[in-house]
Amino acid sequence: MTQATASEGILAEENSEQREQIIELLKRGYWMEIETVMSYLANSVNPDGVRAQEIIESLAEDIQEELGHAQKFAERIKELYGVVPGSLEFEAEQSFLQPPEHQTDVVHVIKGVIEAETGAIEHYTRIVETTEGIDPVTQDMVIDILRDEQGHRRLFEGFLREYEAEGLA
Ligand SMILES: [Fe+2]
Numbered sequence: 001m002t003q004a005t006a007s008e009g010i011l012a013e014e015n016s017e018q019r020e021q022i023i024e025l026l027k028r029g030y031w032m033e034i035e036t037v038m039s040y041l042a043n044s045v046n047p048d049g050v051r052a053q054e055i056i057e058s059l060a061e062d063i064q065e066e067l068g069h070a071q072k073f074a075e076r077i078k079e080l081y082g083v084v085p086g087s088l089e090f091e092a093e094q095s096f097l098q099p100p101e102h103q104t105d106v107v108h109v110i111k112g113v114i115e116a117e118t119g120a121i122e123h124y125t126r127i128v129e130t131t132e133g134i135d136p137v138t139q140d141m142v143i144d145i146l147r148d149e150q151g152h153r154r155l156f157e158g159f160l161r162e163y164e165a166e167g168l169a
């Protein structure tokens with residue numbers, strides 16, 4: 001009996017406490033992705049000016065990718081016998097990605113994106129650590145997503161460098 005349940009890994013009855021913990025981490029990831037979709041959507045439309053176009057295009061592309069991440073988190077919550085939360089449970093946190101006072105303030109958007117991606121990187125790194133040795137499937141999924149976020153941050157760090165080099169950031 002012990003052997004039979006042990007072979008079920010994270011789905012085993014005896015691992016229900018760890019499974020609940022992972023589900024909570026996944027829910028937080030889900031909400032972070034949803035809020036990022038909202039923030040990137042607004043910031044892919046609001047910015048004005050010639051220099052804003054690269055940022056607009058990049059964020060417009062990212063919306064679909066972040067939405068895909070949210071879907072992956074949702075599916076994994078269900079696979080672990082959790083329930084994907086309803087919209088009333090949503091609590092906004094991205095104060096740094098609110099529209100700037102002036103819509104030509106591209107640096108504000110770039111820094112906000114870097115902060116959002118950093119938050120995701122920190123949270124997903126925690127999930128990778130928590131799932132180590134107990135839930136390789138969730139870990140594998142989150143490693144893929146983590147790589148996407150690292151790529152996003154690196155791209156926007158590059159944008160920021162350009163502004164810094166010109167003394168604009
Ligand atoms: Fe994401």
Ligand SMILES: [Fe+2]
Nearest residue numbers: 117148149152
């Ligand atoms: Fe991202």
